[in-house]
Amino acid sequence: MRPAKIKNKTSAGGVVFRRDGTEDKVVLISVRDRTAWTLPKGAIEKDEKREATAIREVAEETGINARIVTSLGSIAYWFYKRTENAKYHKRVYYYLMEYLSGNLDNRDPEVNEASWFGIEEAIKKVTYNGDREILLRAKEILKRL
Ligand code: ATP
Numbered sequence: 334m335r336p337a338k339i340k341n342k343t344s345a346g347g348v349v350f351r352r353d354g355t356e357d358k359v360v361l362i363s364v365r366d367r368t369a370w371t372l373p374k375g376a377i378e379k380d381e382k383r384e385a386t387a388i389r390e391v392a393e394e395t396g397i398n399a400r401i402v403t404s405l406g407s408i409a410y411w412f413y414k415r416t417e418n419a420k421y422h423k424r425v426y427y428y429l430m431e432y433l434s435g436n437l438d439n440r441d442p443e444v445n446e447a448s449w450f451g452i453e454e455a456i457k458k459v460t461y462n463g464d465r466e467i468l469l470r471a472k473e474i475l476k477r478l
Contacts, residue, residue: 358452
């Protein structure tokens with residue numbers, strides 16, 4: 334077989350939080366198969382700022398309007414797309430985002446499930462280590478907010 338092409342892709346997303354009594358709650362979503370729990374994110378469109386992508390994708394995927402508090406940095410991972418025989422190197426920029434308004438019932442129907450979790454539970458629940466790393470950074474910042 335031909336050697337795989339290498340392609341790059343960049344997305345942006347967020348850790349949406351809500352202060353609820355003593356513990357901070359954050360939103361996780363489950364796309365595709367209900368087994369992978371992850372953070373809302375999506376592709377950065379042409380001429381779009383990363384921050385704008387994060388706000389737009391959070392609104393689309395979760396039904397929630399949120400404002401950016403600070404950057405949480407980025408993670409990177411690889412995946413292979415068979416239909417293109419391409420190896421994708423993907424980078425995702427994340428932001429800590431405070432809940433303003435909206436309801437998880439208004440999310441994109443392609444998102445199977447969306448739910449608020451206590452931050453400790455969310456750290457255990459996420460499928461990918463990159464997401465866990467981002468949630469740990471969020472937890473450290475939230476401690477001081
Ligand atoms: P986007 O939501 O940015 O538009 P997408 O839905 O097209 O992206 P990804 O969510 O990046 O694509 O998924 C592509 C592949 O990477 C899938 O096989 C998925 O399981 C895997 N994947 C998704 N998120 C991560 C992650 N944080 N770490 C490692 N692998 C991941």
